[in-house]
Amino acid sequence: MKNLKYLALIAAVFALGACSYTMDEKFDTDASHRAEKAMEEYAQTLKSAPNGWIVYYFADTQYGGYNMYLKFDGDSVTAMSEISYDKQGEDRMMTSHWRLEQSAGIVLSFDEYNNVIHYFSDPINPDGIGNRGEGFEGDHEWRIISCTSEKIELRGKKHDSKIEMVPLPDNFTPESYFEELRKVIAEMNASNIFTTVGEDTIATTKNATYNMFTFVVPLENGTTQTYQRPFIYRLDGIHLYRPLEINGHTITGFKFEPDVVKYNDFNDNDVTLHLVVKPINEQLVTSEWYVHSYADLGSVAAAIWQPVVEAIYTAEKEECVATSLGSYGTQPNTSIYFWYQSATYQCIAKASFTYEGEDAITINAFSDAGVNTNYPYYIEYGMDKMANVYSGTFDIEYDNLKAPTYVTLKDRQNGNKVITLRQGGKSYPFGSHN
Numbered sequence: 001m002k003n004l005k006y007l008a009l010i011a012a013v014f015a016l017g018a019c020s021y022t023m024d025e026k027f028d029t030d031a032s033h034r035a036e037k038a039m040e041e042y043a044q045t046l047k048s049a050p051n052g053w054i055v056y057y058f059a060d061t062q063y064g065g066y067n068m069y070l071k072f073d074g075d076s077v078t079a080m081s082e083i084s085y086d087k088q089g090e091d092r093m094m095t096s097h098w099r100l101e102q103s104a105g106i107v108l109s110f111d112e113y114n115n116v117i118h119y120f121s122d123p124i125n126p127d128g129i130g131n132r133g134e135g136f137e138g139d140h141e142w143r144i145i146s147c148t149s150e151k152i153e154l155r156g157k158k159h160d161s162k163i164e165m166v167p168l169p170d171n172f173t174p175e176s177y178f179e180e181l182r183k184v185i186a187e188m189n190a191s192n193i194f195t196t197v198g199e200d201t202i203a204t205t206k207n208a209t210y211n212m213f214t215f216v217v218p219l220e221n222g223t224t225q226t227y228q229r230p231f232i233y234r235l236d237g238i239h240l241y242r243p244l245e246i247n248g249h250t251i252t253g254f255k256f257e258p259d260v261v262k263y264n265d266f267n268d269n270d271v272t273l274h275l276v277v278k279p280i281n282e283q284l285v286t287s288e289w290y291v292h293s294y295a296d297l298g299s300v301a302a303a304i305w306q307p308v309v310e311a312i313y314t315a316e317k318e319e320c321v322a323t324s325l326g327s328y329g330t331q332p333n334t335s336i337y338f339w340y341q342s343a344t345y346q347c348i349a350k351a352s353f354t355y356e357g358e359d360a361i362t363i364n365a366f367s368d369a370g371v372n373t374n375y376p377y378y379i380e381y382g383m384d385k386m387a388n389v390y391s392g393t394f395d396i397e398y399d400n401l402k403a404p405t406y407v408t409l410k411d412r413q414n415g416n417k418v419i420t421l422r423q424g425g426k427s428y429p430f431g432s433h434n
Contacts, residue, residue, distance in 0.1 A: 039100045042147050046072040046108075049149070051168040054177065056232055057081075058161040059120045059138025061241055063129070064211020065232025067181055068116070069174040070165070075099065079116035082233075085178040091115050093174070107157055108142045128427065162241070177235075184256050185233050188263065189403035190275035191287055191423075197246045198270050208287070209424035217246055237263065238273075279358035280396050284407055285336050288326045289421030292429050300417040301389040308382045309430055315381070318342035319432055322425045325390055328369075338366055338387035347378050349387040360412075362393040389419070 046053075052071030058064070068081040077098040084092050097112035110117050119126065120138030130136055139156030142163055146153045152165040168177060195202040195215060203216040215227045229251075230241040237256035244251040254263035254273040265271035278286070294302040312318050321341045328337035328348060335350040349366040356362055366387035368378050378384055394409040404423070411417035 035102045035106065038106055039102070042106055042108075042144055043100055045147050045149055045152070047074075049167045051170055051172070052078075052174065053152070053165040054168050056164045056166075056234065056239075057120065057138070058163065058230065058232070058241060059136035059156070060130075060134075060159060061161060061230040062210065062212065063136055064207075064230040065239075065241065066120070066211075067178070067233070069168065069177065070117075071174075072098065077110065077114070077117075079114055080174050080178070081116050081119070082178055082181055083119065084116045085175075085182075103141075103157070104143075106144045108144060108154065110140045180235055181233060184235060184237070186400055186402070187258060188233070188238060188254070188256060188273075188275075189400075190261075190277065191283055191403050192276040192278055194274050194276065195251070196270075196272045196274065197249050197251070200247060202246065204273070213240075215244065215246070215251075237266070275402060277402055279355070280398050280401060280404065280407065281355045281358060281361040283404065284326060284361060284396060285353065286327050286333050287423070288324045288328075288339075288425075289407060289423065290322060290324045290425050290429070291419075292422050292426040294430060296420045296422070296429075297389075298416070298418045298420075300414065301419050304389055305386050306430075308386050311381050312342065312377070312383075313433065316342075316345070318345055319428060320430050321427060323429065324425070325421055331369075335369075336363055336390075337369065338390060340383060340386065345377060347383050347387075349378065349384065351387075351391065356393065360393065360395045363390050365391050389417075392417070 049072075052069055055068040055070055057066050057068050066082055068079060071078045075097055076095050078093060078095045080093040086092075094115050094117075096110065096114035096117070098108065098110050101107050101109055115126075118140055120136040121140040123133050123135050125135035137159055138161070139158050141157040142154040143157050144152065144154050150166070154163040154165070155161070156163065168174070172180070189206070191206075191208075193204050193206060195204045200218070202218075205214045206212070207214075211231050211233070213229045213231060215229065217225045217227065219225055227244055229244055231238050231253065232241070235256070237254050239253040240251060249268055249271050250265075251268075251271050252266050255266050257263065261275040261277060263273045263275075291297060294306060297305055309320055312320075319342060321343060323338075323340045325338055326336065327333060328339055328350075331337065331350075334352075336353050338347075338349040338351075340347040348369040350369040351366040352364045354362040354364075366384065368384075390409070392414070393412045395412060397408040397410065398404040399406060406420055406422045409419045409421070
């Protein structure tokens with residue numbers, strides 16, 4: 001009798017095991033079938049947009065967002081972006097392979113190198129953006145969150161930044177879309193801005209290089225709270241990566257209108273972004289403008305600078321990391337500053353100035369500013385001569401008064417002395433020996 005009980009127990013265990021295996025096998029088969037069906041549907045949706053897709057793309061959010069164009073045809077994808085639009089050949093528009101795969105969900109993978117798409121995920125960015133080995137810190141694998149013919153929502157597989165795709169309207173080509181986007185950016189992109197929220201004025205700055213706002217909100221106790229918000233330009237205006245709550249109001253972005261200097265929030269007319277358009281000579285003094293190469297200095301200034309840069313390296317093994325003209329830190333804008341930075345040394349000199357109308361300036365002789373300056377370097381190696389290249393009366397040319405990306409100084413007394421300075425720092429503008 002006891003043996004019969006054991007046999008019955010063993011049979012029951014085997015029966016349960018067999019049942020469990022059958023159920024698991026059926027569940028796995030169903031899951032695999034559902035994934036295959038989803039991939040088929042997603043692939044069809046991706047290829048069904050007759051004019052392609054516009055992608056609102058964020059890599060690491062510290063750099064803000066950028067527009068990209070994608071057109072899926074078979075297993076090929078053709079790409080262009082607002083960054084590549086100004087380039088040539090495959091650097092402007094490139095076709096490569098894509099596929100969908102199952103990896104904790106459905107992932108859109110760009111598994112063949114594409115200059116446009118991988119620009120944001122390449123660890124060594126071709127334009128030197130980000131740290132070496134990191135670049136933009138973007139993704140070339142995008143996890144699909146939702147997928148319809150009107151909108152596809154995705155997330156970067158590695159960095160989890162949000163990505164959104166919408167069909168390119170029928171009345172646009174990729175080229176005409178980016179041309180229109182460029183006009184919106186030119187209108188809304190100003191170097192000097194502030195925001196009003198109800199009756200309060202919020203100090204606001206935009207990163208000179210990347211799409212990032214900084215809002216400094218005054219508090220009741222007399223202190224301030226600083227918030228940063230990445231954003232992206234679209235044809236209808238500026239969209240924040242995520243909303244910002246200030247004093248009972250929500251900032252989501254700013255609605256584009258042509259030929260104005262005030263832009264209301266999309267949902268709250270009591271929130272407004274104000275552009276302050278200063279004369280170009282005032283912008284020269286109140287911003288930082290960088291030398292990007294000897295070519296920017298022109299023949300006259302480069303002939304003075306190059307021997308000094310080389311002398312410092314020969315004697316001290318110190319290379320120029322960056323150099324600028326304009327404002328310096330929190331120093332008052334009663335002077336204009338020359339700044340030169342090497343690995344362990346910086347030189348700061350200052351000069352008085354006089355505005356000549358709105359598009360010219362007279363800069364007087366420079367002297368040591370006494371701000372973290374190694375004075376013997378300034379005299380011994382001739383860095384005073386470098387600074388005084390900027391002495392004189394200059395006419396100023398620029399590209400866009402609201403938000404100039406460069407200024408060109410033309411000396412009225414010496415027509416050969418022409419210097420171009422740019423927004424955004426450039427590391428090692430004169431190259432590196434390493």
